[in-house]
Amino acid sequence: MKLTDHLKDKIYLFIIEAVALTVAVIFLAAFKVRWEVFTALAVVFLLACVTAELYDLSRKKKFYDFLYNALDGLDKKYLLTEMLPEADFLEGELLKDVLLSCSKSMAENVAFYRIRNKEFREYIEMWVHEAKLPVATLELICRNNPDIKDRISGQLKKLDEYIENVLYYARSENADKDYIIKETPLNRAFANAAVKNREALLANGAELETQGLDITVLTDGKWLEFIFGQLISNSLKYKAEDRPLKISVTAEPHEDSVVLLFKDNGSGIPAEDLPYVFEKSFTGANGHRHPGSTGMGLYIVKSLCNRLGHSLTVRSEQGAFTEFIFTFSKNNHLKMS
Amino acid sequence: MNKILIIEDEKELRAELSILLANAGYAPVAVTDFTDVASQMREAEADLVLMDINLPNANGEALLQEYRKVSEAPVIMLTSRTTELDELISMSYGADDYITKPYNPTILLLRISAVLKRTRKTGQERLYRDVHVSSLKGTLSRNGSEQMLTKNEMLIFQFLLDHPGEIVSRDDLMTALWDSNEFINDNALSVNISRLRNKLQDLGLPDAIETRKKQGYILK
Numbered sequence: 001m002k003l004t005d006h007l008k009d010k011i012y013l014f015i016i017e018a019v020a021l022t023v024a025v026i027f028l029a030a031f032k033v034r035w036e037v038f039t040a041l042a043v044v045f046l047l048a049c050v051t052a053e054l055y056d057l058s059r060k061k062k063f064y065d066f067l068y069n070a071l072d073g074l075d076k077k078y079l080l081t082e083m084l085p086e087a088d089f090l091e092g093e094l095l096k097d098v099l100l101s102c103s104k105s106m107a108e109n110v111a112f113y114r115i116r117n118k119e120f121r122e123y124i125e126m127w128v129h130e131a132k133l134p135v136a137t138l139e140l141i142c143r144n145n146p147d148i149k150d151r152i153s154g155q156l157k158k159l160d161e162y163i164e165n166v167l168y169y170a171r172s173e174n175a176d177k178d179y180i181i182k183e184t185p186l187n188r189a190f191a192n193a194a195v196k197n198r199e200a201l202l203a204n205g206a207e208l209e210t211q212g213l214d215i216t217v218l219t220d221g222k223w224l225e226f227i228f229g230q231l232i233s234n235s236l237k238y239k240a241e242d243r244p245l246k247i248s249v250t251a252e253p254h255e256d257s258v259v260l261l262f263k264d265n266g267s268g269i270p271a272e273d274l275p276y277v278f279e280k281s282f283t284g285a286n287g288h289r290h291p292g293s294t295g296m297g298l299y300i301v302k303s304l305c306n307r308l309g310h311s312l313t314v315r316s317e318q319g320a321f322t323e324f325i326f327t328f329s330k331n332n333h334l335k336m337s
Numbered sequence: 338m339n340k341i342l343i344i345e346d347e348k349e350l351r352a353e354l355s356i357l358l359a360n361a362g363y364a365p366v367a368v369t370d371f372t373d374v375a376s377q378m379r380e381a382e383a384d385l386v387l388m389d390i391n392l393p394n395a396n397g398e399a400l401l402q403e404y405r406k407v408s409e410a411p412v413i414m415l416t417s418r419t420t421e422l423d424e425l426i427s428m429s430y431g432a433d434d435y436i437t438k439p440y441n442p443t444i445l446l447l448r449i450s451a452v453l454k455r456t457r458k459t460g461q462e463r464l465y466r467d468v469h470v471s472s473l474k475g476t477l478s479r480n481g482s483e484q485m486l487t488k489n490e491m492l493i494f495q496f497l498l499d500h501p502g503e504i505v506s507r508d509d510l511m512t513a514l515w516d517s518n519e520f521i522n523d524n525a526l527s528v529n530i531s532r533l534r535n536k537l538q539d540l541g542l543p544d545a546i547e548t549r550k551k552q553g554y555i556l557k
Contacts, residue, residue, distance in 0.1 A: 129391075129417040133347055136417070136439035140353035143442035144360065160439055167419070180421035187518045195441060195515045202511075208520035220421050 001064045006057055017049055056089075063092050078103065121170045128167040135160050154199065161233065168226050169296065172303035179220035179308060186251055186260065187213040189221055193228035200236055206245040213251050217258045217328035223304050228262075230297045231324060235264040237293070238286050240319070256330050263323040269316040277314060278302035339453060342383035343367040344374060344400075345415065346392050354387070361446050362503065371395065375403050383410055385453060390416040390423065398430050405431040411452045415440070443512040450499050465498055465556070468540060477540060484536040489519050489529045497546065497556035506553035530554065 007014075021042060028038040066085040071077060081103040084096050138156055142149040171178060190213055194201070201208065217224075232247065239245040243265065250261045269277060273284035280299045287293035305312040309329065316322040341363045345351045351367050358365040368377050371393045378386065378400065386404070390397035401412055411433040416423060424435045433452045436445060463470045468479045475491050477484045486494060496513045497505055507526060514521055521529070530546065537545045547555045 132417040132438045133350060137347065137350045137353055139439045140350065140357055140442055144353055144356045156439075178420060178422075180425060182421070182425075191516055191518045194520055195444065195512060198511065198515050201520075202522055205522070207522070210518065210520070213518070222419050222421055222424075 001061045001068075003057070006060070010053065017045075021045060059089055060092070063087050063089075078106065121174055124166060124170040128163055128170075131163050132160075135163065157196070157199065160196075161229070164226060164229070165296065165300065168223070168304065169300050171223075172300050172307065179223055181218050181220055181308065183216040184219050184221040184224060185214070185216050186224075189224040190228050190249060192225045193232055196229060197232045197236070201232070201245075204236060204239060204245050206236070206239075206247060209246065209248040211248070211250040212253070213249065215251055215253060215258065217251075217260075218331065219308055219310065219328060223308060227301050227304060230301050231262050234297060235266055235322075237290055238322070239264070239266045241267075258328045258330065260326040260328065261323055262326070263321055265321050268318040268320050268322050269314070270318050271316075274314065274316055278312075338362065338364045339384040340364045340366060340382070341449070342378065342381045342386045344378070344386065344388040344392065344397070346371060346389060357442055357446070358449075361449075362500070363449070374400055378404050379407055385449060386410060386412045387449075388412060388414055390414055390418060390427070398426055401427065401430045401432060409456075411456045413448060413452060441512065443509045444516060447513055447516060463495075463498065465494075465545075466542070468542070470494070470498065477536065479540045479542075482540060484540055486533070486536065487529075488517075489514060489521065489525075490533045490536070492517055492519065493526075493529055493533055494556075497554065501556055504549050504553045504555050509553070 024045075025038055025042065028041070063085055067080070070083050070085075071080055074080060081099050084099065087093050087096055135156060138152065142153050142156065187210070190210065194208060235245060235247050246265045248261075248263050250263075252259045252261070267286065270285050273282075273286070276282045276284065277298050278301075279295075281295040282299070283293045283295040287295060302312055305326065311327040313325045314322065315325065341358055343351055343354055343358070343365055345354060345367070351369075355365040355367055366381060366383065368374055370377075374392065374395050388397050388401065392400070397414060397416075401414070404412065412431065413434045413436060414427045414432045415436055415438060416427075417438040419437045427435050433456070434448050436448060463472075465477075468477050470477055472491055472495060475486050475488070477486060477494070492514055493510055496510055507523075511521070511523075511526060514526070534543075534546055537543070545557060547557055549555060
């Protein structure tokens with residue numbers, strides 16, 4: 001709180017005081033009171049005014065300075081009400097009252113949406129499980145009736161992938177801990193994802209090359225499988241036109257981490273788009289060329305990695321390659337089973 | 338013939354599952370009345386149980402726990418719940434495998450035969466006609482002569498051996514290979530099969546693998 005701001009705020013009082021003093025001086029002059037008397041009275045009056053002002057200023061300054069300091073220091077500004085200082089003046093008390101009421105009402109509002117959000121997420125989870133049943137049945141029907149298989153199974157795979165996307169989007173947005181970190185073999189997770197995309201990979205003449213995947217990392221196997229699936233499906237979507245797709249997946253064990261490199265020889269990502277590929281709904285130049293780019297796949301992948309505590313970065317050269325680099329830490333405290 | 342008990346409340350899924358298993362040479366039996374599944378499980382004397390986790394009037398995990406008190410027969414859980422936690426719970430209650438819906442039918446059959454093999458503790462040494470098959474050493478031997486097989490050739494041969502007298506499609510072979518982290522393409526599969534044929538020929542079995550046009554292969 002600045003002194004000048006405070007004085008400006010109080011200007012009406014000073015004007016009234018000055019007018020009152022002037023009127024008093026005129027009266028006193030009219031009654032021919034001796035000038036020493038009204039000088040003394042004026043000095044006493046002015047001293048009283050200044051003292052009152054200084055006192056008022058000091059207690060308000062203390063309160064508001066504390067408030068602003070607290071506000072600057074807070075990452076989540078709405079927590080301010082948790083640390084309101086004592087106010088020994090009326091306005092301060094009123095402000096505290098108002099802030100507390102607002103904050104209480106906001107907390108109730110947030111809780112309402114949190115519950116709604118949770119219910120919605122639970123519904124999505126349930127819906128996904130229900131939706132998977134007919135997909136499973138159709139997969140079996142295809143298998144038992146080879147004559148319709150070729151026409152249907154590709155579409156069925158897509159449908160399944162979309163359903164999975166919804167599930168993992170809901171999971172990535174959720175704050176509850178619904179994953180389990182344990183020693184997970186990399187080759188199992190990758191093979192599961194590869195088998196799911198086998199028809200599409202082979203139809204595109206893709207070549208898969210893996211190296212060093214016969215180790216375990218600390219992660220959630222189901223989530224990792226989904227992540228691999230997303231990356232494979234991206235590699236297929238953005239493959240280079242002039243050469244067959246090649247995907248190489250390499251794991252390198254280090255002292256306190258395992259680094260996994262997922263690299264394809266696809267069309268790559270333009271340098272100006274690269275910093276944004278993990279952002280929600282970002283499609284970039286590649287997305288504009290491909291219908292069906294939602295900008296959600298990599299966003300979900302990144303959110304899942306964040307939640308699991310894996311770091312994920314991307315390197316790319318347009319027209320040459322895209323490489324995703326995962327780092328799984330080896331933290332013995334997290335070890336289970 | 339292995340008897341497989343199917344416990345799945347979705348009628349269509351159950352019917353298709355039965356057809357799949359019957360086509361693959363198993364004897365499927367399905368539970369259709371879900372009032373007392375536990376006693377039906379006890380009385381079925383199945384070689385393997387395929388069980389859904391979400392059942393009317395019952396929870397698959399609880400049924401599994403009950404079943405484990407009376408039987409050692411392998412149980413594979415089928416579920417659309419796809420979290421590691423669900424899997425951990427099932428496995429800790431004594432399930433032998435856990436497969437999420439929608440499953441790739443070939444993978445499902447692979448897991449069933451793997452679980453059956455594991456519980457019988459065969460698998461290391463098997464016999465094809467008078468050929469000793471050692472998956473551990475990766476060799477086929479007959480009358481004192483021996484042939485080394487590559488990992489891929491052994492996977493193909495074992496898959497054929499698991500389906501004697503049946504047509505095995507290239508698609509199934511491919512899925513089996515990919516599931517074992519061998520991501521080969523169509524050409525490589527043909528090369529592997531012709532090499533396997535040559536090796537069998539060297540053992541004096543030139544006609545062991547027969548090609549069926551547009552359908553697949555049969556191990557005779």
